[in-house]
Amino acid sequence: MDRVATSAWHDEGVDDALIAALRSGDRDAFAALVERETGPIYRTCARILGAGADAEDVAQETFVIAYRSLRGFRGTGSLRGWLLRIASRQAFRRLHRRRPAAPLDAVAEERVADANADPARVSVLRERHGSIRSTVASLPDPYREVVALRFFAELSLLEIAEATGRPLNTVKTHLRRGLERLRPLLGDEESPS
Amino acid sequence: MTRFPFGSEELGRTDPELDRVAAELESYADQTRATPPPALATRILAAVDAESDPRPGAWARFSAALVGLRRPARALAAVAVLAAAVVGALALAEIADRARTDGFGASSSPLPSATLTLSPTPSPTPSPSATPSPSPTATPSPTASPSPSAPASVVETPEASDDHADETPEPTATDGGEDDHSGPGGGDD
Numbered sequence: 001m002d003r004v005a006t007s008a009w010h011d012e013g014v015d016d017a018l019i020a021a022l023r024s025g026d027r028d029a030f031a032a033l034v035e036r037e038t039g040p041i042y043r044t045c046a047r048i049l050g051a052g053a054d055a056e057d058v059a060q061e062t063f064v065i066a067y068r069s070l071r072g073f074r075g076t077g078s079l080r081g082w083l084l085r086i087a088s089r090q091a092f093r094r095l096h097r098r099r100p101a102a103p104l105d106a107v108a109e110e111r112v113a114d115a116n117a118d119p120a121r122v123s124v125l126r127e128r129h130g131s132i133r134s135t136v137a138s139l140p141d142p143y144r145e146v147v148a149l150r151f152f153a154e155l156s157l158l159e160i161a162e163a164t165g166r167p168l169n170t171v172k173t174h175l176r177r178g179l180e181r182l183r184p185l186l187g188d189e190e191s192p193s
Numbered sequence: 194m195t196r197f198p199f200g201s202e203e204l205g206r207t208d209p210e211l212d213r214v215a216a217e218l219e220s221y222a223d224q225t226r227a228t229p230p231p232a233l234a235t236r237i238l239a240a241v242d243a244e245s246d247p248r249p250g251a252w253a254r255f256s257a258a259l260v261g262l263r264r265p266a267r268a269l270a271a272v273a274v275l276a277a278a279v280v281g282a283l284a285l286a287e288i289a290d291r292a293r294t295d296g297f298g299a300s301s302s303p304l305p306s307a308t309l310t311l312s313p314t315p316s317p318t319p320s321p322s323a324t325p326s327p328s329p330t331a332t333p334s335p336t337a338s339p340s341p342s343a344p345a346s347v348v349e350t351p352e353a354s355d356d357h358a359d360e361t362p363e364p365t366a367t368d369g370g371e372d373d374h375s376g377p378g379g380g381d382d
Contacts, residue, residue, distance in 0.1 A: 042229035
């Protein structure tokens, strides 16, 4: 594989070359995509599901789905936005399947424990994180998707509009309504951070 | 720190309540900035390698090429495809017409062969008339005239003058843009 091209693919701005290579069936290009996007994809899954095996599974599913459906990518937005949309959908689907016995994530807990030695505080944070995840997951679509893409996937409104194919103003409306619905559920409690 | 810190003004109006909810979500995102396990990328690639090659077929490549074109070029390509289809259909019709004309005498015809031998010219119209018709409107008509002196106006039946009979109905606009898996191709099942 061309090393120059590979390094160029790590730049977010050169999606076009990468997309062309992916469409021609270049597996090295797909490897470059995986290397570049695994972090954001996994992070988004972990924020929806909690870090751990489920987030890893969904990250893997995301790339497999993307590989199968590269033809469906219209190129209207970034590859990352497209992947993150797939990831968030799959993650919420997984969350709903396992909801009756949702375990708290091990890695996130570890991070919390590292940052805050006080066990009581760690416990509060765990509970709070679980509450935020389930509250966002309880939103109806499309509000849930937009809130997740904005805050968990860290996309801008414009990137969300491109990834979802919706007008920017529609995305704004969905985000505002989603936050308004979250307000009575999240806003009352003091953040323990 | 999040890539794009939220401000309610991005929604078109300032709202401290929305800012407070967003701040909580951003705080959560900051605290859960998990890094993937080192082996995850390898595992993903192994899973992808187990998949069959999704390289598209000829039609899909053509469609993808169309999608990749800019709008005027796409329209031009669509017109070219349409024109090719029309030309092809006309050519097929012509071939079929010639085959019917050439093979008429040889094929088993419901008409008596004596009628055909009386005709001085091989008329495409299976007319029972013994006299050749001098009419300039000797179009090959599938309807046989019952009377020998039937003028050309017989062809112009009310049904034949219905200009809209062959019109193709307006295609229904289908919205293929909403979901690209989706669009995003995948993810939708």
